[in-house]
Amino acid sequence: MISVPVGGTAQLDCAVFADPLPSNVEWIWRNKYGIETELDSAIAHIVTTRGNQKMMSTLTIPDVAVRDGGDYVCKTTNMFGSVMRNIHLEIEESIPNLIIITSITAGAILLVTVAVVLVIIAKRRGWICKSHLDDTIEVPSSRPMPPVPKYVYKTGTIDSGVEDLELQEMYGTLKPRPPPRMEKKWESVGLSYSGLVNSTYPPPNPSV
Known part of the structure; x- marks a missing residue:
C-alpha cells in the first residue's frame, strides 16, 4: 500500500x-x-x-x-x-481540510443542540403558545326535533287559498286534514217528488 x-x-x-x-x-x-x-x-x-x-x-x-x-x-x-x-x-487528506470539516460538523451539531434547548426552555416558561391544531374539534350533535303536537289546527278561507290542515303525530309525518263532510240535500239523493209537489188535488181523506 x-x-x-x-x-x-x-x-x-x-x-x-x-x-x-x-x-x-x-x-x-x-x-x-x-x-x-x-x-x-x-x-x-x-x-x-x-x-x-x-x-x-x-x-x-x-x-x-x-x-x-x-x-x-x-x-x-x-x-x-x-x-x-x-x-x-x-x-x-491534508490537516487543514480535516480541521475545516471537523469544525463545520461540530458547529452544526452545536447549533442544533442550542436550538433544541431554547425551544424546551421557551415551552416550559410559556413563551411559545401551544398549538391547538391537535385539539379535537367537537362537532355539536344535531339537536333533536321537538315533538310535533298531536293536534294543531290552522284555519283559513277559501279566498285566501289556505286550506284547513290538521297536523297529527303519525310516525313523524304530517297528515292532511280530510275535507269536511257536507250534508246531502234531499234533492241530490236522486229521488224525484215532482208529481206530488205539482198535484192540485188534495190528498185523499183517510178512511174512517
Missing part, C-alpha cells in the same frame, strides 16, 4: 523479471466502487524500461485527489503465462 497526501504526486513501480521478456505492461485502475479502467499513455503518465531479463514500468499520478484512490494493477504476459501485481493507493 502506498499513501500520498492530497495534492502530492503518486509514483507506482512495477518490476517484471521474465525470460523472454513480455512485450508490454498493462495498468488497470479499480476504484472504490469496483469499476475497472484501463490506463494508457493518453490518460496517465507511464514510463516503461527494458533491461537484461527485467522490465520496469512506472505509473506517475501528479496532483492526486481523493477520487484517485483505489487499487492499481500491473499486468504482463509472455509465452509461458500472465502475472499481475496489485498496488493499493491511499489518499491522505
